[in-house]
Amino acid sequence: MQSLFSFCVLLFATLVSAISTTGDRLLVILDDVADKASYSKFLGDLESRGFNIAFETPKSETLSLFRLGERAYDHVLFLPCKSKGLGPNLTPNVLLQFINADGNILLTLSSGNATPSSLVSLLAELDIQLPIDRTGLVVDHFNYDAANAADLHDVLLLPPPGSVRPDVKDFFSAGTDASKEVLAFPRGVGVALGGGELLTPIVRAPRTAYSYNPKEQAEVVDEVFAAGEQLALVSAMQARNSARLTVVGSAEMLQDGWFDVEVKKVGGQAAKTFNREFAKRVSGWTFQEIGVLRVNWIEHHLNEAGASNESNPEIYRIKNDVTYTISLSEWSWSAWTAFKVPTNDLLQLEFSMLSPFHRLPLALDAAHSSPEAAAYTASFTVPDQHGIFNFKVNYKRPFLTNVEEKNTVSVRHMAHDEWPRSYAISGAWPWIAGIAATITGWLGFCALWMYSAPTDKKKESKKTQ
Amino acid sequence: MRFLQPFASALLLLAAGTAQAASSWGFDEGSVSVAAKKGSEAVREKINQKTPLSKPVELGSADALKVILTAKDNGKAKRPHQAFVVLKDQESGLEAPFLFTVKESGKAVAQISQKDIPVQLLLSTKPLKASVVIASFGSAQGLNTPVFDVSIKLDANAPPPSYEKPLRYGQKEEIRHTFKAGPQSPPKVISLFFVLAVLATVPALLVSWVLLGGNVDHLTKAIGAAPLSHASFFGSIVAMEFVFFLYYTSWNLFQVVPVIVVVGVVTVFSGTKALGEVQTRRLAGEL
16 A cells, blocks of 8 residues: 555656656746846746746845745756845855755856856855956957957857766767857856866866956956866856756856857858757756666675575675675656766775775676666675675766765674584694594593403502502 | 068068968067076077977976067057966866066066966976967957977975875775685695594504503403493493584584483493492402
8 A cells, every 4th residue: 555655656756847856946036037038948948848937036025945944946047137146035055055955056147247246155155266356258369259259259169068077977068060069158257166076167168268357457467367278167066965056157158149040160160059959958957857866776685506595684794795786777858767887987886894895896787777777786705804884886976966875784704603614624634533532542441441350460469468 | 682682571571461361469579588586697598489499498496487578460569468378287288377467569578486387287297388378359360379398397305296186076996805815724644644643542552551451351240240231331431422423513502412411311320330330340359
């Protein structure tokens, strides 16, 4: 009965969140609700993917990210605001609480508007530095759009982003023809990322780009906030609870005017912007529509001939041969798919007590995999150390939600009857022979003591005399 | 012939101008110099935008590297918006920009010393590639060209700058547990030798008993006097050893204890009689 009930709940849950794994309530915060017209394609795409979009201005008194202590929205999208602060409902503290409550934030900046101090503080908290004076403009005199910014060079044309590292899954790269597609980044703000492992740049600036303050450094740059690849144009932060925050440096790149339009590279080649697809992927990633991992089940058992094949026993013996299997799925836009570990990367299993004794790669187990779930397995010998051990899979990678699974088992000593018998040990043979000799001697002595007849009567009589 | 020369160079300039329709940035009167802080003479080398210096410039720990040039837009001295010297680590591709201080006349000076260079670049094993980037708004094409290499000479007396790589999520090193070496036995030949040595004591013992006059001649007498007691007493001693043998091979303690109790009771009761009979013989002087 209970399982039927939970099945119904599960079915209901999948029907409700057909799009994002965490929910479909999206709050868009913008200065003037009329501004949403210029983002109609982007917001329309979001709506068509199943999001329920609510619009609010920061000044609105009814605006609250929490209701009765629970999140009122699953995702928040910040579009540029002219106001200096965002009011008491969107303080950095509230936004951090929202992230801590598994809420996702997509944050857009614009060089036209100074970033609200609330967002600056939030980003500073996450070790994302904005240019000084909350404003900056990224220009590149080598990779600009010759059609729209021939003079000011403030519309950057970038190749579609590639993989950050060879072992990181690539969610944002272009489709079939990368050479013909470019990403337009008009009038944006670049940020500098701190050294933390939670931050990952999605799009970096080209090597010749730099950020300057158009008000004070119109003539010449005498001080540079960041330049080249140190400047992140679109960056991602995934918290330890897998909540996501993305900073898009240019809100304008999400506007209708830059979706699928023709731009002209400096060399004179015309190209189409990749912005619409990129916007879909960035928002999809932020709102947990891609790159979400789920652990379906974990199983471990003895891998010895003739041993019981009980699943997930709580105790093993030292030097037992054990097999561990974990099944993982990845949510990809609308369905759970089998999670495939990126090439050059490994899913690793640790068998640890305080520190890992084994750290082994898990290999794909085709027999237990299906199109919806991939099973990964590893077999190994339990170390010759008794104690409380954990099977631990700690798979944290940029752009994928964190997987941290710990299964605790006891590892016991050898029992007294599990050792090899002494006759099997050649070094024990003299001792066994010694016992046999003692027994024979003892029986012989008993017989001699009881049944021996006196032989020398003379000796005996001498003694008595 | 001599009067033709200026004419020829003007012609060349014209040709260059037509070949390059759009104007472009460049620099002139460029030089790089390295001076030790306290006024010793500087090593000065001319640089140009076409060919980078063949030899790397050495930068010591107390030295200051100075790059001087005049920025030009199509041959005319002008102030660009962007004028950087970019140092690049050839291995990692990391870059650090250094800004020129540019005057209205296009004269630009950049000064770099070791303390300005990020640690990651200081620790580079290969010379750093320095390139000059000069560009500005408008249609003029920017210049981004390598001009010289810098090899960093760290202070041999000071500890080298340390740099801890930031943590990145990724796969970790594989660990395989090293098992303790198992117990070992000596060669079987040695074991067998000592087995024989131990077993040899049994015949030695029996033979020495016989030589000392040991015998079992009174067996018939004893059996005759107390047949049941003697049989069961000696039998129970043998049985006790057999129980121990079974305990060694297959039985557990719970199987062994009741049997030992039974055998022990038999030993005690039959033993009093049997040993009593032995005592009568001894008292009779027959032992």
